[in-house]
Amino acid sequence: GESVGLHLPTLSVQEGDNSIINCAYSNSASDYFIWYKQESGKGPQFIIDIRSNMDKRQGQRVTVLLNKTVKHLSLQIAATQPGDSAVYFCAEQGTYKYIFGTGTRLKVLA
Amino acid sequence: DTEVTQTPKHLVMGMTNKKSLKCEQHMGHRAMYWYKQKAKKPPELMFVYSYEKLSINESVPSRFSPECPNSSLLNLHLHALQPEDSALYLCASSQEDTDTGELFFGEGSRLTVL
Numbered sequence: 739g740e741s742v743g744l745h746l747p748t749l750s751v752q753e754g755d756n757s758i759i760n761c762a763y764s765n766s767a768s769d770y771f772i773w774y775k776q777e778s779g780k781g782p783q784f785i786i787d788i789r790s791n792m793d794k795r796q797g798q799r800v801t802v803l804l805n806k807t808v809k810h811l812s813l814q815i816a817a818t819q820p821g822d823s824a825v826y827f828c829a830e831q832g833t834y835k836y837i838f839g840t841g842t843r844l845k846v847l848a
Numbered sequence: 849d850t851e852v853t854q855t856p857k858h859l860v861m862g863m864t865n866k867k868s869l870k871c872e873q874h875m876g877h878r879a880m881y882w883y884k885q886k887a888k889k890p891p892e893l894m895f896v897y898s899y900e901k902l903s904i905n906e907s908v909p910s911r912f913s914p915e916c917p918n919s920s921l922l923n924l925h926l927h928a929l930q931p932e933d934s935a936l937y938l939c940a941s942s943q944e945d946t947d948t949g950e951l952f953f954g955e956g957s958r959l960t961v962l
Contacts, residue, residue: 772950781852781938781953782891827890829951835881835904836951838890 750845757815761828761839766809768830773802773813776841777824785813785826820846851875854939854954862962863929869957871922871939880922881951882914883938891938897922898944929961 751757763771769790774782788795788802788811795802801814811828823846828839852873861867871880879898883891896904897916905914911933913925922939936956943949 770949774953779955781940781955782951783953784950787950835893835896837893841888841890 747840748843748845750847751818752847753818753820755818757813757818757822757844759813759815759826759842759844761811761813761842763809763811763828763830763839764837765830765832766806768832770831771802771804771811772829772831772836773800773811774827774829774838775822775824776827782827815844818844818846820848822846852939852941852952852954854937854957856957857955858958858960860960860962861926861929863931865929866925866927868926869924869937869939869959871924871954872920873941873952874920875941875952876919877941877943877952878919879942879944880916881940881942882922882924883940883953885936885938885956895924926959929959931961934959934961 749759772787773785775785776782786795786797786800786802788804790806793804799816803812813826815822823844825841825843827841829836855870859867881896882894884894885891893906894908895914900916900919911928915923936958938956939954940951942951
């Protein structure tokens with residue numbers, strides 16, 4: 739399954755399919771971005787980061803893409819699993835602080 | 849040790865009470881943060897401490913009073929709170945506040961103000 743647009747509050751994906759979560763950031767001068775996963779009742783957990791001098795970075799089952807032209811960030815999760823169900827936030831680092839996006843809830847359907 | 853530990857996990861207080869939230873990290877990080885998170889919303893920055901000095905206060909009401917006794921500890925003192933202050937309070941740390949790098953979050957303290 740793929741996201742149907744930017745800022746989608748909830749994304750439902752069939753188990754085993756790939757997920758794409760999108761995020762628009764605000765500051766063209768931001769040079770560092772992080773994706774966080776937050777499970778219910780827990781604090782945000784680091785997934786993957788990317789610096790502005792890169793446009794793609796891969797981790798284990800996750801890939802982050804950065805498009806600086808349109809100030810857009812995406813997180814791709816391969817072979818989505820039930821344990822991936824959570825809220826995903828992107829965060830950009832501004833001067834002295836991190837700014838979080840609105841978040842997307844990922845629901846994995848069995 | 850890559851943990852940020854927050855206590856208590858849950859706190860219920862009345863509007864006239866005084867309570868404190870505590871946060872501890874032993875990663876040698878020099879920047880520590882308080883975030884507030886309402887349900888279904890992203891974390892919102894409240895305070896940043898850098899080298900035990902307050903470097904950012906995001907116009908937080910004075911009924912929230914942060915304290916950094918040493919480089920490993922961060923407190924948030926609460927007094928005369930309002931019901932709308934009920935939220936998840938997250939502590940985080942990073943190596944530096946101006947350097948790029950991961951923010952490590954604690955599990956949060958869930959505060960209910962009656």
